[in-house]
Amino acid sequence: MMKLLGGCACQAIRYECTEQPIAQLICHCRDCQHASGAAAAALMMVPADAFHFVTGKPAFYEITGGSGRQICRGFCTSCGSPVTGHWPVVDDIQMIFVGSLDDPSIFVPQTECWLSSAHPWHSVNPDTSKVDRAPVIGVGDRVKAWREGRAKQS
Numbered sequence: 051m052m053k054l055l056g057g058c059a060c061q062a063i064r065y066e067c068t069e070q071p072i073a074q075l076i077c078h079c080r081d082c083q084h085a086s087g088a089a090a091a092a093l094m095m096v097p098a099d100a101f102h103f104v105t106g107k108p109a110f111y112e113i114t115g116g117s118g119r120q121i122c123r124g125f126c127t128s129c130g131s132p133v134t135g136h137w138p139v140v141d142d143i144q145m146i147f148v149g150s151l152d153d154p155s156i157f158v159p160q161t162e163c164w165l166s167s168a169h170p171w172h173s174v175n176p177d178t179s180k181v182d183r184a185p186v187i188g189v190g191d192r193v194k195a196w197r198e199g200r201a202k203q204s
């Protein structure tokens with residue numbers, strides 16, 4: 051497959067991912083709104099062991115996410131671009147902010163979550179599955195299937 055390549059606006063941080071995303075989602079939680087500065091955050095979940103920084107490293111801001119879990123938001127200290135997110139307690143998954151990809155057009159939104167905090171002025175994608183809160187269906191099930199596939203391989 052094509053590598054996922056991306057980084058921040060000033061290019062001080064560059065990353066690559068050598069595997070397909072596990073899940074692709076649009077999150078409307080308040081934390082993603084703050085982190086992205088937008089109505090919602092478009093995110094790809096990728097295998098943490100297939101992802102690495104090629105140049106530079108983000109700084110991390112740790113906050114309690116919509117799910118109540120601690121989340122570390124990675125951003126560039128030079129240009130301020132949000133780049134990544136990860137949960138310290140979930141070490142096999144890395145999240146990428148889709149806006150940081152070199153080609154964000156490859157994003158295929160599958161699920162929209164935390165619609166309970168979505169704004170009425172922001173339309174939703176007609177092709178996504180939709181959940182008011184945490185994305186157990188549409189994301190959690192994809193993560194589970196991916197973990198089971200991995201377990202079989204090893």
Ligand SMILES: [Zn+2]
Pocket residue numbers: 058059060061062063126127128129130131
């Ligand atoms: Zn930067």
Ligand SMILES: [Zn+2]
Pocket residue numbers: 077078079080081082083091116164
């Ligand atoms: Zn969120």
